[in-house]
Amino acid sequence: MSTPSDLYPRVHAHVQEMMEKIAAPAQGAIRHPYLTITTSNYYKGLLFCWDNYFSALRFAADGVSCHLRNFLDNMHEYQRSDGFIPNAILADGGPGYFEPDFLCQPFLAQAAAQLLEVSGDLEAAAKDFGWIRRFVDYWLKSRTAPFGLCRWDGPAYYSGIDNEILASILHPSSIIAPDVNAYLYAELRALAFIAERINEDSAAEELRQRADELRESINRHLWSDEIGAFGAYNTSRGSVHISFGSKNQRKGFGAFAYLSSSALPVLYTGAATQEHGETMCRQYVIAPEHFRSPFGIRSLSRSSEYCNYAVLGNPGRFDEYSRQCNSNWQGPVWIPLGWMAFHGLLKYGMRDEAASLSLDIMKSICNCLDIMGSLPENVDGDSGKPLYASHYASWNLMGDLMERYIHSGLGHAPQIQF
Template sequence: MPGAHYHALWTWDTYFTGMALPDDYFDHEVGSLRNLLAHTSEGGRPPSRIDPDGAADYQHAAQPIHAAWSLSILDRSGDTELLRELWPTLVRLRAWWDESTMSRRGLHTWVRGSGTGIDNDPAIYGRSGDTVALVDVNCFHVRELTAMAVLSTRLGIGEPGPWQERADALRAAINTYMWDDQRGTYFHLDLAPHTWQTFQQLTWELPLLTQTWANLFPLWTGVADQRRADRLVTEHVLDPYRFRSRFGLRSTPADQRFYNNVAMANPSNWQGPVWALPTALTAYGLARFGYRSEALSLAKDLRDTFTRDLAATGAVHEYYDADTGTPLAHPHFVSWNLLITRLADDLVASHDPTALC
């Protein structure tokens, strides 16, 4: 991706940037996906990025977004021949995720020694990701399985039913095991192997009570039902002492013990600062569940943050202090922050470019 000090083809950065770009750049979006899929390992592991020299990096796993991305390309191009070409790789990717990350309760864990893109989420930063079921990652998997079902139908390949059944089962598992009705939010789960027990059977899983915007993914992805969405929105998203900042959406609620607005890189800081991606996806999620005016207000605050930055520095930064609006890192950042160019219009038109058609 261009801009700031990033020059590699990062998976989710590229996908969400593609959602923001006009059709003039559609060939670049298609080429980016084909490039990433072409570098999928023989075993089915997706690279997290491809460097300018063409080398693929497998140290981190990519987010599971390739099927949803492929469906978006089919929607925009109608190119069934291309999607038939990509289909075997998409199936291989799904097999890798299932073999490598499927755990108890029908939930997916993450990958050992790998970040998810939310670099310093305390649920996995400094911990073994292959024992943690993350809300955001499992919501991504629901989208992927749903997209596979739609692609199967539209391409006339295989049976769509099993893909959709798996998506529905995973959605139910997220709402059953990750939802905390007392606190009105979703939590990641510790799925470390059980080490011992006597006569009582283990019928529970331990939630990780840390929260970042990852816990809000059921809004954007539609995994939540209306009742759960209402509680997420009213008790968490719109609370100025939690997620809602005057400058956009905090990446971590202000009442978390680890909340901070420190400028850093490797890891980038998702423990408080306002980023464009959490703000935009949460705005789309708000609109999905009937909170359009609140979504528009959130979009306006982010736009104003960018506008002030451009006026003062001539650039847009990667992320901002959630309490002061001060730009913190990487001026001239060009990536998913381009979503701000269409966000308000999308919300007015009840359109989400990332939605699965």
């Protein structure tokens, strides 16, 4: 039986090798150094928000803060006066690579807070505070939904979960997803953290209050008492939409059709109450019939009728006509989901289960290295077979970090408690 001490050296060595290969100089419209998504030429010259954030976070865990700085500077280059920032920058095509309205995913305040924690640079944090607050305010004002919540307000891939099941079937404007609200909760908490450190006490108090209000609304309106899980709120139906319907659910059909990994960020950010977090972790995150795979965390409950391990996923019904396929998030195991679930398990008192998850993710990484010599985007949740892409870095860099949390701690924690 493999142990962490058997696996960690190999996983860590591969992560370090990837980190050495992905640091790239400024290029065209990407005006500051950046981190490439792969260690090959694929995706070179392209900066995506959440890929770059998680990659920079891994460097910060080793005390290297420059990549968080560069990430923020690249995004700030294209901020409009109203606060809007595009989600992607193409070196040869400029900002808004996919479409002009693709709003940057809400990770910038978290990046700035992590940067402050690692660098200690209060002067830079004070300069960042204003423009990032305008960005978060733009999110809260322009993407409003009922109950004081927000929505992605675009195709499923706006979230990064390219073919998230419910947003791929229903019109995205009718969906209030848990992930975006969890990220915004973390953004508000991160801004409050920065404000407190730069002696903006009244701003810190206001931001914490807004975060608390958002957290209360997440737990009130995006939690299903019937299922015992977080899910997307369907405004057409007037309820959290996880099952086909209560009548079918009693027959055992469709009970977990839409139990999606978009709920995991609520655990990752600590937005869930203690009771809700413990319930969801126990009933779904660690349950093999739902999210827990022998290879990590599935992107959709295994008990969903939609669960599949296709290499590529079909586009959503309301996606751009030119987007003929997506990365598949309707079942395959992804390392960033493992990273989020891992932190959720730690936050809600399941340390042993978090350690077991870390071990299985390292086993999966070694399995991929044995098969293909590099890491894919995702793997089959039942067999562990590598699925799409090769030489994939991005959030796969987090693969060796969980073990350090469990056994040795971190000098620079990339998931600070804001």
